Amino acid sequence: MLLDATLSPSVQAAAQALARGELLGLPTETVYGLAADADNDAAVARIFAAKGRPADHPLIVHVAGSDMVPHYAREVPVFAQALMDAFWPGPLTLILPRLPGRAAAAAGGQSSVGLRCPAHPAAQTVLAECLLLAPPIHGLAAPSANRFGRVSPTTAAHVQDEFGPQLLVLDGGPCQVGIESTIVDCTRGVPVLLRPGAISRDDIERACGQRPLSKDELPALTPRASGTLLAHYAPTAQVRLMDARQLQAGLDVLGKDAKRLAVYARTALATPSSQVLLRRMPQDAAGAARELFSALRDFDDAGVALIWVETPPDSPDWEGVRDRLARAAAAG
Numbered sequence: 001m002l003l004d005a006t007l008s009p010s011v012q013a014a015a016q017a018l019a020r021g022e023l024l025g026l027p028t029e030t031v032y033g034l035a036a037d038a039d040n041d042a043a044v045a046r047i048f049a050a051k052g053r054p055a056d057h058p059l060i061v062h063v064a065g066s067d068m069v070p071h072y073a074r075e076v077p078v079f080a081q082a083l084m085d086a087f088w089p090g091p092l093t094l095i096l097p098r099l100p101g102r103a104a105a106a107a108g109g110q111s112s113v114g115l116r117c118p119a120h121p122a123a124q125t126v127l128a129e130c131l132l133l134a135p136p137i138h139g140l141a142a143p144s145a146n147r148f149g150r151v152s153p154t155t156a157a158h159v160q161d162e163f164g165p166q167l168l169v170l171d172g173g174p175c176q177v178g179i180e181s182t183i184v185d186c187t188r189g190v191p192v193l194l195r196p197g198a199i200s201r202d203d204i205e206r207a208c209g210q211r212p213l214s215k216d217e218l219p220a221l222t223p224r225a226s227g228t229l230l231a232h233y234a235p236t237a238q239v240r241l242m243d244a245r246q247l248q249a250g251l252d253v254l255g256k257d258a259k260r261l262a263v264y265a266r267t268a269l270a271t272p273s274s275q276v277l278l279r280r281m282p283q284d285a286a287g288a289a290r291e292l293f294s295a296l297r298d299f300d301d302a303g304v305a306l307i308w309v310e311t312p313p314d315s316p317d318w319e320g321v322r323d324r325l326a327r328a329a330a331a332g
């Protein structure tokens with residue numbers, strides 16, 4: 001069932017459903033989440049079951065603000081607090097040492113927990129309403145609202161396509177960021193970037209005075225985190241990354257025989273085949289991120305077997321888009 005996220009009765013109905021241990025399609029600025037009370041292990045188990053997600057693959061807990069962090073985290077390093085102050089509410093997840101007994105199922109059996117304060121007004125309104133419940137709900141576990149490993153949803157209709165009309169979904173419009181949050185591990189004394197996103201390495205360094213290390217630079221004791229598997233974010237069609245010259249050469253070789261093929265590129269390309277879907281990727285990283293998952297879903301809906309994508313630029317602002325496309329291609 002779709003509910004208008006701008007209406008107070010919709011928000012109240014959403015909070016009551018969460019209080020009953022039900023799942024909710026929740027809009028955020030990154031992607032839509034499949035939300036449940038993070039402290040209700042039975043409700044969280046329903047997320048894992050609905051997504052087909054391994055129970056040891058942790059979920060991100062969404063909170064209304066930094067004042068909710070002490071409910072879940074036993075320690076907040078100085079650099080982590082600086083990142084909260086700079087980017088919350090916003091598309092940044094911080095992995096922090098977890099208080100025993102809090103969000104245990106959501107943490108996937110780890111002693112750490114990923115926390116994020118979403119910027120979407122509907123998410124903020126729902127989180128505030130949850131705090132007014134008796135007993136209150138302090139945070140919502142909310143991975144992307146899609147089957148495990150598949151393309152993340154950026155509209156309420158995408159969520160319904162994944163889980164059917166029986167799921168309660170707050171319709172907050174299209175997501176403005178379009179790819180999942182940047183994840184920074186804060187459990188090992190220094191910031192470590194586990195998943196790139198809209199907030200870049202340069203942004204993190206400016207905010208906390210430390211340049212984040214990569215997983216390769218500090219591999220020991222790396223916590224498991226959402227969306228970091230080699231193959232992820234994959235459409236049904238096979239994704240292949242190529243530069244513009246390779247794309248045009250491939251189209252030339254196939255000629256009029258090309259069929260069931262989509263091409264997503266920043267460069268203007270040509271094909272003599274009317275059965276090739278040519279779609280221009282935005283020239284800016286933020287625009288490309290905003291429409292990436294929607295474009296992949298559209299190609300699947302069109303029934304293509306192959307999606308050729310122009311490799312994004314090797315620059316810091318494109319790192320999040322490059323990461324999602326590389327993982328989508330690895331699933332082929």
